[in-house]
Amino acid sequence: MISVRVQTEAFDPGVELAALEELGGGGVASFTGIVRGDGDLVELLLEHHAAMTGAAMETIAAEAAGRWPLLGLTLIHRVGALTPGERIVFVGTAARHRGAALEACAFLIDWLKTAAPFWKRERFANGTSRWVEARAEDAEAAARWR
Amino acid sequence: MISVRVQTEAFDPGVELAALEELGGGGVASFTGIVRGDGDLVELLLEHHAAMTGAAMETIAAEAAGRWPLLGLTLIHRVGALTPGERIVFVGTAARHRGAALEACAFLIDWLKTAAPFWKRERFANGTSRWVEARAEDAEAAARWR
Amino acid sequence: MAIDILYFAWVRERIGLDGESVTPPDDVVDVAALIDWLATSSDAHATALADRARIRAAVDQRFATPDTSIVGAREVALFPPVTGG
Amino acid sequence: MAIDILYFAWVRERIGLDGESVTPPDDVVDVAALIDWLATSSDAHATALADRARIRAAVDQRFATPDTSIVGAREVALFPPVTGG
Numbered sequence: 001m002i003s004v005r006v007q008t009e010a011f012d013p014g015v016e017l018a019a020l021e022e023l024g025g026g027g028v029a030s031f032t033g034i035v036r037g038d039g040d041l042v043e044l045l046l047e048h049h050a051a052m053t054g055a056a057m058e059t060i061a062a063e064a065a066g067r068w069p070l071l072g073l074t075l076i077h078r079v080g081a082l083t084p085g086e087r088i089v090f091v092g093t094a095a096r097h098r099g100a101a102l103e104a105c106a107f108l109i110d111w112l113k114t115a116a117p118f119w120k121r122e123r124f125a126n127g128t129s130r131w132v133e134a135r136a137e138d139a140e141a142a143a144r145w146r
Numbered sequence: 147m148i149s150v151r152v153q154t155e156a157f158d159p160g161v162e163l164a165a166l167e168e169l170g171g172g173g174v175a176s177f178t179g180i181v182r183g184d185g186d187l188v189e190l191l192l193e194h195h196a197a198m199t200g201a202a203m204e205t206i207a208a209e210a211a212g213r214w215p216l217l218g219l220t221l222i223h224r225v226g227a228l229t230p231g232e233r234i235v236f237v238g239t240a241a242r243h244r245g246a247a248l249e250a251c252a253f254l255i256d257w258l259k260t261a262a263p264f265w266k267r268e269r270f271a272n273g274t275s276r277w278v279e280a281r282a283e284d285a286e287a288a289a290r291w292r
Numbered sequence: 293m294a295i296d297i298l299y300f301a302w303v304r305e306r307i308g309l310d311g312e313s314v315t316p317p318d319d320v321v322d323v324a325a326l327i328d329w330l331a332t333s334s335d336a337h338a339t340a341l342a343d344r345a346r347i348r349a350a351v352d353q354r355f356a357t358p359d360t361s362i363v364g365a366r367e368v369a370l371f372p373p374v375t376g377g
Numbered sequence: 378m379a380i381d382i383l384y385f386a387w388v389r390e391r392i393g394l395d396g397e398s399v400t401p402p403d404d405v406v407d408v409a410a411l412i413d414w415l416a417t418s419s420d421a422h423a424t425a426l427a428d429r430a431r432i433r434a435a436v437d438q439r440f441a442t443p444d445t446s447i448v449g450a451r452e453v454a455l456f457p458p459v460t461g462g
Contacts, residue, residue, distance in 0.1 A: 179462060192461070193385060193386055194385075194461070195383065195385055195435065195438070195454055195456070197438060198435060198438035198439075198454070201438060202438075202440075223461060223462075234462075235461070235462050255462055258461055258462040259459075259460075259461060259462035260459065260462075261440065261459070262459060262461050262462075263385070263435065263454070263456065263459055263461075264459055264460065264461025264462070265385055265386035265456065265457065265459060265460050265461070266460045266461070267386070277386055277387045277457065277460075278460040279458075279460070280457070280458030280459065280460050284462075
């Protein structure tokens with residue numbers, strides 16, 4: 001089971017985990033990314049290359065499925081306007097054993113950060129806004145899987 | 147927030163994740179262990195050293211909290227009789243950034259497997275039963291964090 | 293041949309366009325040459341594309357490098373390094 | 378001094394006891410010596426504790442090694458390698 005979704009709507013990690021738990025594996029791992037309200041952030045705007053995003057996420061999912069013996073994986077990325085505390089991204093993996101589930105989960109979020117066409121713009125309480133800069137650590141985190 | 151629980155009752159990963167998401171971090175990671183129904187398993191019996199288990203889990207939690215900048219962590223381990231598909235164990239971590247949450251989550255489940263006094267007995271459809279043997283891989287997985 | 297150029301994030305904002313259809317000269321055969329050529333279109337293009345090290349591209353919706361060929365491509369997207377997740 | 382001995386998993390089953398209170402001789406000062414001494418208690422003890430490499434211990438509810446002292450200990454638990462998680 002590979003489920004990849006790009007959506008403006010909220011999602012429920014509990015529901016996503018339950019679907020992964022149904023697959024008969026012994027381990028389900030997840031990562032949920034949440035909008036932090038640092039520095040009076042009032043809104044995070046997620047832009048993406050809509051025609052390309054789904055395929056890019058499918059490519060990342062297929063890479064994980066090829067590397068680890070997964071029973072299932074779920075990738076959800078939200079787009080549009082989000083406020084602090086809202087969930088942005090969800091990665092869930094199911095496998096017979098925990099190692100594959102945990103490693104694939106870490107791989108998937110590292111790669112989602114660097115290999116899918118999303119851009120974040122932050123808007124602050126004082127009216128200013130700025131595009132989030134890519135972090136060198138994210139490129140390094142993704143590179144360790146090569 | 148450190149929450150450590152040993153219980154016979156079921157738990158809800160969605161509820162546990164929601165509590166971790168409330169802590170203001172940007173990342174929440176989880177691992178849920180589930181009883182696999184391999185080889186006609188009908189029941190898994192979890193025995194533990196009841197007077198010691200809580201303290202052992204607190205020690206493991208404190209070790210993780212000392213190594214990674216966590217905003218919160220939750221450890222739940224069930225005891226008693228479980229059937230295939232039921233959740234046995236839950237590890238959840240919250241941190242500002244994903245790296246700490248993901249690494250601490252993997253550390254916690256590796257250590258729970260080797261540094262908490264639980265023993266599993268499997269009962270099969272044909273009436274036989276056996277104690278689960280400790281796996282060398284589990285000791286190795288725990289050792290990589292030393 | 294006409295190519296659809298798409299812009300995202302601050303590249304889009306600085307150029308002031310979501311995209312445009314262009315027909316580059318025949319000697320513009322790769323991503324790097326295309327960016328050089330687009331940068332001559334207007335002051336806004338020049339400014340938006342000035343810092344080549346911070347411009348990334350996708351050719352026909354696959355991530356590309358400066359030397360990726362654009363010959364026969366229908367779409368080239370230009371954008372800053374991605375920041376999803 | 379009396380020490381509470383607790384048994385878990387197949388150690389418990391093979392000995393046929395959850396635990397017992399024992400008073401080892403004064404020269405039994407560590408976990409390894411305690412196991413050797415307990416193994417002389419009965420055939421069931423001898424059988425349950427025969428494979429020393431598969432016996433683990435906790436002294437006063439902390440994991441211990443064969444050379445961990447039991448002097449002054451109130452409780453020693455003996456069990457197979459743990460299999461939780």
